[in-house]
Amino acid sequence: GENVEQHPSTLSVQEGDSAVIKxxxxxxxxxxxxxxxxxxxxxxxxxxxxxxxxGEKKDQRIAVTLNKTAKHFSLHITETQPEDSAVYFCAVMDxxxxxxxxxxxxxxxVQP
Amino acid sequence: xxxxxxxxxxxxxxxxxxxxxRCHQTENHRYMYWYRQDPGHGLRLIHYSYGVKDTDKGEVSxxxxxxxxxxEDFLLTLESATSSQTSVYFCAISEVEGGTEAFFxxxxxxxxV
Numbered sequence: 001g002e003n004v005e006q007h008p009s010t011l012s013v014q015e016g017d018s019a020v021i022k023x024x025x026x027x028x029x030x031x032x033x034x035x036x037x038x039x040x041x042x043x044x045x046x047x048x049x050x051x052x053x054x055g056e057k058k059d060q061r062i063a064v065t066l067n068k069t070a071k072h073f074s075l076h077i078t079e080t081q082p083e084d085s086a087v088y089f090c091a092v093m094d095x096x097x098x099x100x101x102x103x104x105x106x107x108x109x110v111q112p
Numbered sequence: 113x114x115x116x117x118x119x120x121x122x123x124x125x126x127x128x129x130x131x132x133x134r135c136h137q138t139e140n141h142r143y144m145y146w147y148r149q150d151p152g153h154g155l156r157l158i159h160y161s162y163g164v165k166d167t168d169k170g171e172v173s174x175x176x177x178x179x180x181x182x183x184e185d186f187l188l189t190l191e192s193a194t195s196s197q198t199s200v201y202f203c204a205i206s207e208v209e210g211g212t213e214a215f216f217x218x219x220x221x222x223x224x225v
């Protein structure tokens with residue numbers, strides 16, 4: 001099955017700074033890469049996703065980049081705000097199981 | 113939010129007892145999933161379903177079974193609960209195979225004492 005590694009496990013930034021979270025995966029056939037945000041006590045919710053035919057996607061302050069050759073993708077958050085504080089999960093579609101395999105999560109803390 | 117509800121939301125049970133968690137959707141999505149969430153492990157797939165009576169194992173399926181007799185319901189059963197199954201359980205649904213958003217339920221916090 002798919003193996004997804006996510007770094008760092010915790011990240012603390014000052015408000016207004018940028019934050020970058022990185023994930024690597026093992027199956028070169030994978031073609032869908034979503035990012036989820038989970039606030040304390042809440043369900044994970046999709047914030048952005050990218051497919052393998054695209055190298056970069058942006059949505060306001062959030063962007064995701066994908067390097068299929070190196071099998072890694074990253075989440076970039078610019079101009080961070082306190083409400084960005086949450087746990088972020090990367091995920092990869094496991095083409096064998098037809099289900100998402102998740103990274104272990106990154107706890108982002110934005111200091112005001 | 114997508115129409116997906118889990119029940120119960122919280123449960124405390126004793127070691128060795130059977131427990132069933134329910135996931136109900138009103139979206140008519142084909143795919144349904146059960147994940148468990150534990151600190152340091154993210155979300156790990158227990159079982160999933162790709163249609164009525166069509167289910168398959170995930171990476172942490174030992175000690176769990178599932179059933180899907182209707183499109184809208186996906187049940188997760190712990191045959192004999194153990195303390196290692198104390199966790200938060202999330203159900204998720206997805207419309208098509210691969211490449212689309214998965215929507216999560218609110219989660220069920222299960223404590224096995």
